[in-house]
Amino acid sequence: MNEKEVAEIRRRFRKDKSNITHIRGCYVNENQEIVARFDQSLAMMSEEETDTFLSILKRTLSGSLGKNLIDLAFDTQQVVNSEEHRLLMALRDSSLKDEEAVDTFFQKVIQSAALEGNYLILLAHDTYDVPYRSKDGDTQADASSEVFSYILCSVCPIKLTKPALSYYVAENAFHNRTSDWLVSTPELGFIFPSFDDRSTNLYNTLYYTRNSAENHASFVEAVFSRTLPMPADEQKEAFQSILEETLEDDCSFDAVQAVHEQIRDLIEAHKLNKEEEPLVMTKDMVRQILGSCGVNETQMALFDTKFDTHFGSDTQLPPQNLVDPKRFEVRTPNVTIRVNPERGDLVETRVINGVKYILIRADEGVEVNGVNIHIP
Incomplete structure (x- = not known):
């Protein structure tokens, strides 16, 4: 998937745009035990709750391609006959109504997702009537070229808030607010199948990891049987x-x-x-x-x-x-200098009387701790 295709699917996650009717969830504690499972209908939720759920799912399609969003390709044998691909297809084709498939998937995630503390597994299914787009980029909403049916998974840490003083409107007074468990931004997730060339690609999935330093390889191996870069x-x-x-x-x-x-x-x-x-x-x-x-x-x-x-x-x-591309940095053990990447010409290195120096050309607008200074 390219950036335009990712953006097109991201726009689906609004109440008036998506065909998501319900969300499956599994709440897992720090001992990898299932605390609760749910199958919530969006029609039974308030508008605020619906927006919150869709916003969380949408974040699973955020970040940079190749860094946070990684394209994973199945080989032909996997697509033809493999346990992992059959499970993903069962989830998609049943619109998440295949209880055995959902149970199996939740267990795979629990056994492989190396997350500390409590977390929430969310699953959603959507069908998208892909509008026809001509070569010049014009879109015809009433001329659907195909129906893109897909599932999206988000795995979100659940963190305990700190007690705080809070304002209660009904009483017009401040009281202590007790600690509570809140769902955080997704740590990992995926969309299956991929939306490549604005069409269904059963040979690919787009995997998401929030932290570019940690890609959760064990999760990918368990769910997709693929190796991450x-x-x-x-x-x-x-x-x-x-x-x-x-x-x-x-x-x-x-x-x-x-x-x-x-x-x-x-x-x-x-x-x-x-x-x-x-x-x-x-x-x-x-x-x-x-x-x-x-x-x-x-x-x-x-x-x-x-x-x-x-x-x-x-x-x-x-x-x-x-x-x-947005940062150019020069660092010594005691000093860090950040330069506009387009103005690297302002910095040079030089040896003066046998001592190594980093020289920065200083014109107007020099500040020290927020104070404008003059260089005599």
Whole structure:
């Protein structure tokens, strides 16, 4: 799924847009015991409760593709005959009314989701009459091209609030509010099947993880029998390590800045061209960037080895997992400097009288602790 397709499904999670009639839930305590199960009809809820449930589910389709939203592909044999795919299809095709399938799914999640404390498993089913869209982008709402039937799962931590002083309107007075259990933002979840090319793709699912440093691999293995790529944060750390080990003594401020700027320029160009498919970086693309920065053949051979070891030779990486296009940071053990990524020219390194310095060009508007200062 690309960003437009994700956004199109996200817009479904409103009372006047979705065809979700009920939500299945399973409340699990810290001992992995089921405290309660429910099957709540949206028609029996208040408007505020409905909006809250739909808002929680919608968050399972938030974040960046390749970082929080990860495309997982089933192989052909799984789709033809596998326990995990049959279970997902049973949930979808029964509109979550197959009790045995729902029970089995809840148990899979409980046995594999490594979450601390209490949490809530939510399941919803929706059918979407996909409006026809012409090549020029015009949408005809009354001309449906197909019906997209899908399930969405959200696994949400439940956290205990702190006691606090609260205002009670009816009494026009303040009283202590006791601690209570509240449902938090989803920690992980998925949509099945994928909405690729605005059509049903039974060979794919879009998996969500809130924390880019933790992708909950055990959950993915249990539910989809697939292996996740390296978490986004680990990808960035691995890329940083590859640069350091490849360039060695040539790993200068200018070299790192040049690599960062070229990757950032690729991301910006992709946005400006309004390309629907997500941008990915291959090993050859990174090699070209390093070559333009003056990396020699010996270093390039070392890069090939390091890249293959960390990622695999054919791996495609989201560029935003390698660099942060919105931040350029220089850090020492005692000082951190954040620079507008487009103004990296304001910073340079220099050795003066044998001492290493980071120099920042300062024009007007220099503040110290919020106080404007003058540099004589």
